[in-house]
Amino acid sequence: MQPIQIQGAQNIVHVSCGKEHSLAICNNGKVFSWGAGTFGQLGTGELRERIIPKKIDGLSTLKVIQVACGNYHSIALAKDGRVFSWGQNTHGQLGLGKEVSSRATPQHVPALDGIPLAQVSAGGAHSFALSLSGVAYGWGRNHAHQLGLSPTPTREQVFKPMSVAALRSLDVTYISCGDEHTAVLTENGSIFTFGDDSAGQLGHSSSAQKTGPQKVDWIDGPVSQLACGSYHTLVLSASGQLISFGRGPLQRYGSGTSPSKPYNTQSFNISSLISPNELSSVQVKCIFAGTYVSFASMCPSQTPTCANRTVSCVESLLKISQVDRVLIDKWMSAGAESEMRQTAKREIEAIFSSPSCLTASFLKPRSALELGCCIAVDLQKAGEVFKELTQKDWIAGRVCYSLLNHLIPALPLNSPHQEALSSFLLLPECSAALEAQNLKSLAMPFAKAISSMSKRSLEILEKYWLLLPDSTFDRVVQMLKRAVISQLPYYLAHPHCLEVVPVLEVLKKLYKVNKKANYKLQISNFYINEILKKVGLEDLRRWYIWIEKSLPVPEDKYPVSFCRFPFVFDPQSKMWIFYWSSHFQQEANARQALLSNRLQSSGEAPKLPVFLLRVQRHNLVESTLRKLSRVEDSCLRCQLMVEFEGEMARHEAGGVLLEFFWYLFEEMTHPEYGMFMYCEHNSPMWFPAKPSVEMNKYFLFGLLCGLFLFNRVFVYVPFPLAAFKKLTGQKPSLDDLKELSPVLGKSLQAVLDYEHDDIEEKLQLCYSISWDNLDIDLIPNGSSVAVNNTNKKDFVNKYVDYILNKSVNGVFEEFKRGFYKVLDKRIVGFFEPQELMEVAIGNEKYDWDKLEKNTVYWGVYSAEHPTIKMFWEVFHELTLDDKKGFLLFVRGSDRIPVTGMDSEKITIHSHRLLTEDHIPEAQTCFSILFLPPYSTKGKLKEKFLQAIENNRGFGKQ
Incomplete structure (x- = not known):
């Protein structure tokens, strides 16, 4: 046997033989081939036999570390993680798809991009690639099941790499292929074969x-x-x-x-x-x-x-290529003008230009993945390494350059494989380290890449996002928010303003993932308050006009419309859109009135149309409902003005409206009125399954709720979050039932948590329940169907669905119809249920120091008065419940408007008829506290708590 001479080559480090051809790798990473080339398996572009080895020019720019020969095809793995194939493709063994019959020169296999590969292997007409995490990908002929895939007619030939599920649990470390069979070696030294x-x-x-x-x-x-x-x-x-x-x-x-x-x-x-x-x-x-x-x-x-x-x-x-401790130490110690520095630059660029190499650098141990961890990369370790590397300016600059110019353009945008997308999780960690050194953010190109992903790849990425720890998930959100803020100076410069659109689109996807994850982050994490500093109210008004007319936003003429991304606005900002909608409608009504005057040749200036509602104080509810039942729809979106019959008209800002709505809702929501039910003491109110009042009242109640929102009046109506979910088209859950009825919610949770086999005997539940004095079968003949471990989740879901949906369907639809008679459903759609609830009935974001600072004093009182000083000392010593009780006493609600406590003022007034033997009194409609002049702190505290306690009532919190 004569030795093969490879002209100009260095030492041979690896050889592979096919049926009629061979490949050899030299220690410089160049590949040579010889033998038969009938199907292009030599990779030189020739289709003839070659006795003398020839370098494969198609791989000359790469450093190849592995080659594998099949019968008539070849595969190569490069140092940068990319895979190339050439030769026959009759059965899909090249992994390039059906359209390719053969290739005489190396072709990049994009389906494996981004996967940190450990090995490639080739058989007769099938191929394998094995990742560092132990995931095997097979393609090519499968008629004898040599790919390990399930035997189906559609899988006799696989034209693109497919993850082999049957090998995932085996902890494969090596794969070898025969003509029509395959053998794998596992971590513990076992052999598995198939085909x-x-x-x-x-x-x-x-x-x-x-x-x-x-x-x-x-x-x-x-x-x-x-x-x-x-x-x-x-x-x-x-x-x-x-x-x-x-x-x-x-x-x-x-x-x-x-x-x-x-x-x-x-x-x-x-x-x-x-x-x-x-x-x-x-x-x-x-x-x-x-x-x-x-x-x-x-x-x-x-x-x-x-x-x-x-x-x-x-x-x-x-x-x-991959980062390790040895490389990091070498890079950090490289001198400025040394050969080591030049080598380090090449190594950094090689690793940080390749999604596969970046992922390989931070893979978790296989043992961690075996324990069920679905995120294959160690993000904490990555963050620590990036932070360390970027302390050196020259390293940070080289990393940033490589990521922006090579890695991000090479990201796998159309991969069906989870491993391939791990680099999308690592980039935000790297971006955070680069931004800390004031280097260019990766957010803009990162967002553009995500916007270009295929639907299938994006679904995989979104599943990854769901699994991220809250802090890591928030890091991605904050990175993109910073990118939006950085582009706001260009808001008026078209087309530069459109650069922010992909970022907002990705933020929108993250927002939906957060929602799907039951709000792992608070909604406020997505707010970008800086937008309204740049985007004026006039822009909001223009957006509303587009929405009102159902027009697409003309981005070629106007700056980017943030109204397509309402999640970036906090509830207070969204309220302005609410208010602009009412203002716009009122302007339209005024123009209509002006036109009418002109047609009638009237010389009078038109008055701004208002909806004047005259009601009887002594018969407030019935007179109000009677008037509303006869009002024309066009009046509902005019400015509401209320007058009490027999009293002098008072049109001070908000005072009469607040008084009107407060007394109206206090009576209508009281249990004795019979319109709503209260499951437990201090619980929110809910719609009855068996209403005792006529259905039209629910329509009118919804109309009233729409009116107080439309007219910017803050009145507390004790609805639970479930009501606002239903108004915005979202389905309530068991958590909502827990708010409505803590006892029942806790009981149903206990059913779900019960894991013993004696559930039927122990709990003795069936698909028949009692609710609102009614016995209900959740399914046909439910009383004879026992609840067990198999159907308990279905039972709880049906229980919740009945209480929050089915039982109230008729009355809630009437309420909803009235609500949207006043409000624009598209504008309401800008709000999440929590936000709409906050706008409608406030929140619990208390700032007691600010309340004291904003308080106004009348009569003999001032901030320095002894009684006032004692009052605030007593107040700040109260429990949270008692402080909330005070707000309820003086304002009629213990919740804070969405505008915050900055806009909340109370007035403390002395009253000449009150002595220290009296308890404090309040005029709730105007937030006035009448405080007697107490002589001692103990006396003040006693009377003050007595007033708060006397005010607590059923259905109030």
């Missing part, structure tokens, strides 16, 4: 044919090396024992291979240059299998380099 077993090449002791990976269980001890020929398999144990099974060339029948009898037993009669029996006196170092031959390299057992153990085939694999 064609006509020659016994799978090594299964049983004659029963099985599909999918099956363990070769008769091999003693762990295996260190594995190699597959066409119809045989070689195994080298960790102790140095060589084992082979299968056989050499099969008898050919026509165009196929059809042995007369399958060989399912261990066979040592394979064609080889040396018999295994002759190896007893030497230690085998490495094994190789060709089409019909086998090779073993060896050293005498006494040779020290063998170290009395074989080298694992996994250890012999070269790895793709």
Whole structure:
């Protein structure tokens, strides 16, 4: 045998042989090929036989670390993690899709981009790639199930790499392919085989044919090396024992291979240059299998380099570039003008230009993934490494350059594989470190890349986002928010203002993920308050006009419309859109009145249309409902003015309206009125399943709720969050039932949490419930269907659905119809349920110091008066419940308007008829506290708490 001469090459570090061709890698990463080239498997562009090895020019710009030869195709893995293939593609073995029949030069396999690969392998007409995390990807011919995929007609040929589910739990570390079979080596040294077993090449002791990976269980001890020929398999144990099974060339029948009898037993009669029996006196170092031959390299057992153990085939694999502690220390110590600095720059650029290498650098240990962790990269470690590296300006600059110019453009945007998208999780961590050094943010190009992702890839990324810890998820949100803020100076400069649109679109996706995760972050984390500092109220007004007329926002003419992204506005900002909607409607009404005057030739200036409602104080509810039932729809969106019959008209700002709504709702929401039900003491009110008042009253109540919002009046109506969810089209949950009825909600949660098998005997529940004095079957014949561990979730869901949806469907639809008779449903749609609730009935964001600062004093009182000083000392010593009770006493509500406590003022007034023997009094409609002049702090506290306690009532909090 003559040695192969490779002209101009350095040392050969790796060789692979196919059926009729061979490949060799030199230590500089260049690849040479020789042999038959009928199907382009040489990769040189030639389709003829070549005896002299020739460099493959299509790979000359890369450093290749692995090659694998199939029968008529070839695969290469580059140091940067990319995979290339060439040759025959009749069965999809190149992984390039159906349209390609063959390729004579190396072609990039984009379906594997972003995956941190450990190995590539090629069989007769099938191929494999194995990731560092142990995920196997197969493609090509699968008629004998050599890919390990389920046997279906559509999977006889796989044209693009597909994750092999059957191998995921095996902890695969190495893959070898035969002609129509495959063998894998696992972390614990076991061998699993699958595919064609006509020659016994799978090594299964049983004659029963099985599909999918099956363990070769008769091999003693762990295996260190594995190699597959066409119809045989070689195994080298960790102790140095060589084992082979299968056989050499099969008898050919026509165009196929059809042995007369399958060989399912261990066979040592394979064609080889040396018999295994002759190896007893030497230690085998490495094994190789060709089409019909086998090779073993060896050293005498006494040779020290063998170290009395074989080298694992996994250890012999070269790895793709990745960051490690050794590299970090070398980079950090590299001198300014040294050769080490130049080498480090090349290494940094190689790693931070490749999504695969970046991911490989921060992979979690396999043991962590086995425990069920679905995020394969260690984001905390990545953040720490990025922070350390970016302390050096030259490293930070090189990293930033590589990410912006190479890695982000190379991100896998159309990958169906989870591993490929891990780089999208690492980039925000790196961006945070770069921004800390005042380097260019990655947010803009990062957002543009996400906006270009395929639907399938985006769904995978969104699942990753769902799994992120809250702090990590928020880091992504804040990165994008900063990018939006950075673009606000260009808001009026078209087309520069449109640069922010992809960022807002990605923020929108994150917002939806957050919502799906039951608000892992508070809604306020998404607010960008800086927008309204740049975007004026006139812009909001223009947006409303577009919405009102259902027009698309003309972005080629106007700056970007933030109204498409309402989640960036806080509830107070959204209130301005509410107010602009009412103002716009009132302007429209005024123009209509002006036109009417002109048509009638009237010389009078038109008055701003108002909705004047005259009601009887002594019969407030019924007179109000009677007037509202006859009002025209056009009046509802005019400025509301209320007058009490027989009293002088008072039109001071908000005072009469507040008084009107406060007394109206106090009566209508009282349990004795019978319109609403209260499940428990101090619980919110809810709609009854069996209403005792006429249905029209629910319509009118909804109309009243719409009116107080439209007219910017803050009145507390004790609805739970479920009501606002239903108004905005969202489905209430068990958590909402817990708010409505804590006792019932806790009981249903206990049903879900019960895990013992005696649930039927212990809880004795069935699909029949009692609610609002009604016995209800949740399903047909529900009283005879017991609740068990199988159906308990369904039972709870139906229970919740009945109380919050089905039982109140009729009355709630009437309420909703009235509510949207006044308000624009599209504008209300800007609000999340929590935000709408905050706008409608306030929040609990208390600032008691601010309340004291904003308080106004009348009569003899001032901030320095002794009674006032005692009052605030007593107040600040109260419990939270008593402080809330005070707000309820003096304002009629213990909740704070969305505008915050800055806009909240109370007035403390002395009264000449009150002495220290009296308890304080309040005029709720105007937030006035009449405080007697107490002489001692103890007396003040006693009377003050007495007034608060007397004010607590059913249905109030």
